[in-house]
Amino acid sequence: MSRGVEILCPQCGEESFLRREPVYDGFRKTGEKLTCAACGHRFESESEVPFKGAKGPGVFGPADRSRKPDLFAGDEVRNCRRCEHYVVNPFVQRCVLHGRTVEATDGCADFAAKRPAEEGGAADPS
Numbered sequence: 001m002s003r004g005v006e007i008l009c010p011q012c013g014e015e016s017f018l019r020r021e022p023v024y025d026g027f028r029k030t031g032e033k034l035t036c037a038a039c040g041h042r043f044e045s046e047s048e049v050p051f052k053g054a055k056g057p058g059v060f061g062p063a064d065r066s067r068k069p070d071l072f073a074g075d076e077v078r079n080c081r082r083c084e085h086y087v088v089n090p091f092v093q094r095c096v097l098h099g100r101t102v103e104a105t106d107g108c109a110d111f112a113a114k115r116p117a118e119e120g121g122a123a124d125p126s
């Protein structure tokens with residue numbers, strides 16, 4: 001229930017979410033009220049709702065940055081994203097120390113801060 005359906009609202013022009021509220025007549029559910037979560041614009045029927053194109057799981061756009069702004073704030077966060085064992089490629093994020101798939105926001109007791117000197121450079125230390 002917490003997952004919103006993304007829409008492009010024609011009223012406010014925002015990338016927003018569809019809000020569904022059941023409509024009752026007495027105790028009988030007679031339908032659903034479909035509104036824009038941003039501006040409250042009401043859609044008369046589901047066919048009117050301007051759904052955003054269906055995205056596959058794991059495909060993130062720039063909009064993701066604004067979704068959880070506080071997670072990446074601050075320098076004291078000991079999460080996998082800042083760990084030197086964290087390796088990311090277009091399909092999977094992995095911890096090479098544990099050999100498992102992780103999220104950027106995961107963390108563990110073996111956290112080792114990524115050294116700034118190693119960032120961006122593929123230099124071989126030998």
Ligand SMILES: [Zn+2]
Nearest residue numbers: 009012036039
């Ligand atoms: Zn709207």
